[in-house]
Structure formats: structure tokens, C-alpha cells
Amino acid sequence: MRTGFVLALILAGCQGEKLPVDTNKESIGRFRISRPPGLAVAYRMQSIYGVDVWSATEKQTPWPQRLAELGLSIKSRPALGSGIEGVWYKVGEDLLIDANKGKVWAHRGAPEGKEAGAEELVRDVINSYREGARNGFSIGPGAIVIETSLSETARLQMTNETIEVEFSTRTVQEPDTRKFMDTGDERDFAALAGGSVTILREGERTIAGTTGHELWIEITTPKTGRNTRYTWHFPGEPRSATRPSVTLLAKTASSPAALSPIWEAILTSIDTIPVD
Amino acid sequence: MSNAGNPLVKKHDVDWNKVDEYKTGLSTKLRHEFEVRREAIPLVFVPGIMGSHLRRPGLPRDGKTDGLPNLRWSTDTGWVLSNLILADSDGPRRRALIVGSPRQTFNPDYLEVDEATPPGDGFQGIMKDYQEFLNKLREYKEWGELDKYFVFPVYAVGYNWADDVLRGGKYLAKKIDTIIEEAKGVTGLCEKVILISHSMGGLICRSASELAGSRSKIAGIVHGVQPVNGSPAAYWRVKAGFEGGLLDILVRRALGSDGTRVTPVLGNIPGGLTLLPNKNYRTNNKEVGWLKITGSAEPIAPLPKADPYQEIYRVKAQPKPNQGEAPSNNAYWGLIDPGLLNPDNAAAPGGNRRDRINADLNDPWPAYLRALDKAESLHDMLSPSNGPLQHPQTFAVSGTGHDTAHVVELAIESNWVRYDSYPSKGFRGFFNDANGDRMQAVLQEPTGEGDGTVPLSSATAVDVDERPEPKDKSFPAEHQGAYGDKFEIVQEWAIDAIKTIAKHRYHEQRKGAAAK
Numbered sequence: 001m002r003t004g005f006v007l008a009l010i011l012a013g014c015q016g017e018k019l020p021v022d023t024n025k026e027s028i029g030r031f032r033i034s035r036p037p038g039l040a041v042a043y044r045m046q047s048i049y050g051v052d053v054w055s056a057t058e059k060q061t062p063w064p065q066r067l068a069e070l071g072l073s074i075k076s077r078p079a080l081g082s083g084i085e086g087v088w089y090k091v092g093e094d095l096l097i098d099a100n101k102g103k104v105w106a107h108r109g110a111p112e113g114k115e116a117g118a119e120e121l122v123r124d125v126i127n128s129y130r131e132g133a134r135n136g137f138s139i140g141p142g143a144i145v146i147e148t149s150l151s152e153t154a155r156l157q158m159t160n161e162t163i164e165v166e167f168s169t170r171t172v173q174e175p176d177t178r179k180f181m182d183t184g185d186e187r188d189f190a191a192l193a194g195g196s197v198t199i200l201r202e203g204e205r206t207i208a209g210t211t212g213h214e215l216w217i218e219i220t221t222p223k224t225g226r227n228t229r230y231t232w233h234f235p236g237e238p239r240s241a242t243r244p245s246v247t248l249l250a251k252t253a254s255s256p257a258a259l260s261p262i263w264e265a266i267l268t269s270i271d272t273i274p275v276d
Numbered sequence: 277m278s279n280a281g282n283p284l285v286k287k288h289d290v291d292w293n294k295v296d297e298y299k300t301g302l303s304t305k306l307r308h309e310f311e312v313r314r315e316a317i318p319l320v321f322v323p324g325i326m327g328s329h330l331r332r333p334g335l336p337r338d339g340k341t342d343g344l345p346n347l348r349w350s351t352d353t354g355w356v357l358s359n360l361i362l363a364d365s366d367g368p369r370r371r372a373l374i375v376g377s378p379r380q381t382f383n384p385d386y387l388e389v390d391e392a393t394p395p396g397d398g399f400q401g402i403m404k405d406y407q408e409f410l411n412k413l414r415e416y417k418e419w420g421e422l423d424k425y426f427v428f429p430v431y432a433v434g435y436n437w438a439d440d441v442l443r444g445g446k447y448l449a450k451k452i453d454t455i456i457e458e459a460k461g462v463t464g465l466c467e468k469v470i471l472i473s474h475s476m477g478g479l480i481c482r483s484a485s486e487l488a489g490s491r492s493k494i495a496g497i498v499h500g501v502q503p504v505n506g507s508p509a510a511y512w513r514v515k516a517g518f519e520g521g522l523l524d525i526l527v528r529r530a531l532g533s534d535g536t537r538v539t540p541v542l543g544n545i546p547g548g549l550t551l552l553p554n555k556n557y558r559t560n561n562k563e564v565g566w567l568k569i570t571g572s573a574e575p576i577a578p579l580p581k582a583d584p585y586q587e588i589y590r591v592k593a594q595p596k597p598n599q600g601e602a603p604s605n606n607a608y609w610g611l612i613d614p615g616l617l618n619p620d621n622a623a624a625p626g627g628n629r630r631d632r633i634n635a636d637l638n639d640p641w642p643a644y645l646r647a648l649d650k651a652e653s654l655h656d657m658l659s660p661s662n663g664p665l666q667h668p669q670t671f672a673v674s675g676t677g678h679d680t681a682h683v684v685e686l687a688i689e690s691n692w693v694r695y696d697s698y699p700s701k702g703f704r705g706f707f708n709d710a711n712g713d714r715m716q717a718v719l720q721e722p723t724g725e726g727d728g729t730v731p732l733s734s735a736t737a738v739d740v741d742e743r744p745e746p747k748d749k750s751f752p753a754e755h756q757g758a759y760g761d762k763f764e765i766v767q768e769w770a771i772d773a774i775k776t777i778a779k780h781r782y783h784e785q786r787k788g789a790a791a792k
Binding site: 042043045047049050052091092093094096107108109110111114117118120121124147149150151153155157166168170171173176177178179180184185186189193219221223224227229231239247249251 | 340342343353354356357358361362363364366368377378379380381382383384385386533534536537615620621622623624626627628630631633634636637638639642643646696700
């Protein structure tokens, strides 16, 4: 564990304590990473107990408008209590629920006849939101401070004009040892496309006490030119919310020279967020 | 009929098949000039699974939504590189591209063909590799006598290959109507199309012709490497990922090189499940049972005995035995491991109270069964027990010379160290025998005659001895690239089949004219 992380733990203090939001940091799920200047958040999602949960932004459709959009697909409006608005609706064969309380939105599905269980999970997740919390399962400006789940996923995409970065985590039942461990498919593709694959770096690298596999590759083909991808992947520990599978991926079709400093800035910044 | 300019000349626009109507009754005081209008017979190409580009409806194709490209499937090199080769394209992401978010199950309206607006010739919506052959057809000049009566504009119809084939057939039927109207607008005469199919496109064409009421608008169908009764390769690939050589690489990348990547896609889409062996499937040796477990002390009868849906596809696969169970009874050979169907929505067993509620809500099996029901229903309609439905003017080509799964073999051997059930391009089912010894059933490499995907027995299931030249044929062609320039012999055969169908159309019309 890095010194900075220990300090952050001390500063975070007790559950739910509010601290100023660091604009150069992005909190996502059980982790916090740097967002280098020039990179903007393009997409983020978080899910806990099978409930997709997110914090409203200026792009969020207001609740009345959401109801209007759903229109005839609405099946019912459950009483979720605690000031939570909710609506069940159908899309194709799927029975889905959207719920909202203040800045927090939630979404999940359920088989017909089992709506009550889904409502309980949605209600618990929304009611566990703590604005500005620096512990728990982060959704950005705040966190879901609730008992850890065996089903947690999170994904954050950041981009600028030439670089795409994705940070993702997932709780696993078995370590995910398949991702970015070799370059077999990449080499097959390059061969088909008349190009080549160059490994720029490969090895184990420990970040915040976690050892993952780092792999930098460059694929060059006549049609697509030179593309570079950097990955770091930790397979995860079974049934652990605090040691999920973690993947950091950055890619560019431009010069890799611009990628390296961004990569280092993000990778070395990965920190875990305390559960409690 | 016109009389422009010279009052002593009378001009007539005549459909080629109505020339006979002008043999008598013309005024001999006038000079009659006839312009014979040729009939358009559009050649409509229908690609195989993954051969159509798909997008999210109503969104700009170049944008992104929910962290994924709006263009959800393309075979263009740049798209494949960006979205499959360089991206984090594990099972959940592949599922998200084609099926939707972890909260969604298959919805036929989730994707649509990435057509141009207006669709034009339809080429934008299909894999570019097909265009070698389509451009050759478009530029073909050797129609001989047929050129006097017919023109052959070339179209392609992409379709949502994730959707069930019954709906795909209805979609193609509507496209046939549109194409006929468009061609009629250009030439003045168009009543029928000729369909040319590749692989799964053959099922779509038969569905349009025999189930969606388009038979009378189709002059004939030319099938290439059609999995008429399905293919055990579909089972093999769900269990083990996509094998195959470089020509299959795009497909392999899209669906994945191991079972954890393939199951989340193929197990959730009716279109993919339609490629499984149906009840009429027979091996190249004419056997019903195509799933064989070998190496057991006691012989195990191959499956299915009669119905693969009940005996294989509706059996939940459990690749590892329950702890301490000996002998274990886990059906490692079942098609689908439920835990792989929706990995991002899979809840681990146990956990706290909320985890247990979540697990109870997240069973992906019912959605899989719904998709499977659609595949079975289509199979039963299109391939009843007395043989597959087909258009009377059909020609079929099959591929040979490539190792193909006409049977699937799982070989039992001792297992000292437990391995992953889903290694790349492989599968191992683990179990404990009666002595409590750890055993494994290892999926064997495909062997058998075929094109690498469809065994000869299935591709030739519509073959009929009495067909005219060029007859149904087998060539040493590979599945994915069967119509490519590498297999010119297939291209030439297809053109000959088109000519025979057009000649039949000629005779059909002349006979009609004579009767009048």
C-alpha cells in the first residue's frame, strides 16, 4: 500500500465524512484514479447487487420527462418509500425498473413475479448513497456505502482527440486470467491484414500492492496504420469486492509518445477506496 | 405505344414476353418499329451470419452510446481493430455489443442493418469480402441469348443475424418487394428475383420463400454452403470458441476464441442457435447421434437419440462436479453453461442476503430457453421430418476438403490436476467416476468431410439428383470464403445456376404466351 493511500485513509476518517472533491481524480467503484489534463470522462457506469446506479449530471433526463418517454411501456409505479420515485416498464421481454431520488438514479431488471426483491435492492442501494463520501462504492460525487457485494462492476472511459482510456473492475468467482495475457488473436488479425504486431513492453507490475500483467503492443497494417494499446490487468481474487478483477486499457492511433505519460499518470495513481 | 415524328412510322414499346401479341392485326400502311423491353431479374445476395453490418437504430453510426460504438458490428478492418482487437472485448462486452446491457435480454429491435439512406444496392450493409463476387456479377457480360430478354441488376440484403430466421425471412420478403418495385421503375418489367445465399443466408432465403409467402416472387435460389440441418460446429464453438484458419479470423474475433466469450453471444441470440443441428441432422455416416463420449469403460450411447433440444440443448451444462460427489452426475456435455450466458449479471452463490436476492433474480436460463424455442420452432417449420422445404428452382453448392465437425467427440481420460474448463479453442468437462477418480472429457478437434463449418451431410440435404445443369455440386471450397476469388469454380458454378434459372424463367414465360 502506498504512502499516499495510507494518508488518504487517515484523511477520509469515519464513514460518510465529506471532503473536497479532487477535480484531477475520478472515483469509480472501489477505486480512485487520476484524470490527466485534457482527458474528459466519456462514459461511466457502476453496478452493485445487480443495480446500475449513477449520479445525475446536467445531461440526465428529469424524472417527469423520463416517465413521458416510457409512456405506454409503463406497467406500474411501485411505492418505494423514502422519497424514491420508481417505475416498472417493459422493453421487449424485459421487465425493468428505473428509480430516482435526488441526484441518484438506479436501474435493474427482474423476472415477472419477483419485482419485490428487485425493489428491495433498488431501495437499499439508493438509500445508501452518501454525497461526497470518500469510502464505499463510488459513483463519482458520492458513494453507495453499503455492505460489499459479490456482484460489483464499474467502468470509466476517458478520452481526448487521439487517446481512449478505459478503467474497469468486476468481482469474480474465479480469477479472470484470459484478458490481455497473450497476443495470439492480435497476431492472427495482423497476419490477415498484412501487418505485424510488436510487443513494446510485457511483464508483471505492482500497483498499490496489486501485481498485474502489463502489456504494450503496437499493431501496424496497411489499411489502419500504426495503432498502440497499453494494458494492465489484475485477474482478481474470488468473491472479493475489494480485490476484483481490474483492467486499465489505453489506446491510440496517433503517436504512442503521447500515450506513455498519460499511461504512467493513470496507472501509478490507482488507489483503492476504503469500504467503511 | 408512340408515334413521334414520322407519321408513317408507328413505334411500340413491348415487353419481351408479349411480342407474340403483335404478330397479327397491325396496319400494313405503317412502318412498325418495336422496342423490346427486357425484364429485370435482380440478383439478390443474402450473406451468412455476421456478414451484415449492424447498428443501434436511430443513432448516428459514427457515435458512441453507453460506452459502445453505435455501429455494433462491422467487418471493416478499422472497426474490427478498434472494437475487437484493441478493445477489452471479453464475453460481457461482446454480449453488450449484440444483445445489450446486462439487464437486457435479446430484443429483435435492438439492432438494425447499417444500410445507406436510401439503401440503394444494399452493399453498405454487408461484409466487403462478398463484394469481390458481387462486383464480378455486376460486370458479367457473358449472358448470351439471355441478354436479349433479361437484365440482372445486383443487390445485397443484409439482415439482423442475431434475430430469429423466421423474422429474417419476413424481412427479406419485404426487401424482395421493394427491389422488384425499384427494378420495375427502371426497366418497366420486373416480377421475380434470383436469390443467392451464403451459409445462414440460405435459411433466411428458404424462410422468405417457403414461410413468408415470397415463393412466387422468386425465380430461383442459389445456395452456397448452407447448413440445411445445422452443424455440430455450432455446438463445438459454443463449448470451445471459434477455431479455424485465417479466413475465419473476423468471425472468431467477433464471437471469441473460447467458450466464455462465445456463450454470452451465441447463447442469447436465436439466429446463432438456429445453426445448431436440428432434429433431422445426420452425420456424414447417416447417424442420428452426433455427440459422442469415447474412452469410457462402459460404452456411452451417442446423443441425441432423437431430439437434440431435449437431450442436449435444454440440459444445463455443469463443467465441474459438485464437491465430493462420486460418481458425479454433472452434465458437462450440455450445450450451455448458464454461468456464462450473462457474466456481468451473474451472481455468485452465497454471499449476504442481498447477494442471495440478486442471485434469485438473475437467472439467465429462461431467456436462453426463449431464444432456443424460436430456433426450434423455425427448424420444425423449415425442415419437417419429411425433408427440408425448398423453392422448386433451387441449386446448392457444398464445400469439401476441410476438417469439419460432422460429429463432436469428447474423449475421457484421467485427470490429475484440475484445469480450466474453457481454455482457448478447447473444452474440458470434469467429473468423478464410480471409484472416485478424477476424470476429464476433452473436446477433440473436428474431423470429417465438409467446408470447415458445415458437414457435407448438412450442406447437401437439399440436393436433388434430377436437377438440370449445373446441378447441385461439391467443390473443395472453404466455408467463409466460398464465394471469394480463391474459389472461382464456385463463382462460375453460381453464374451457371443463375443462367439455368433465367432460362427456366424464359420458358415459363414463353409457355404462358403460347397458352394465350
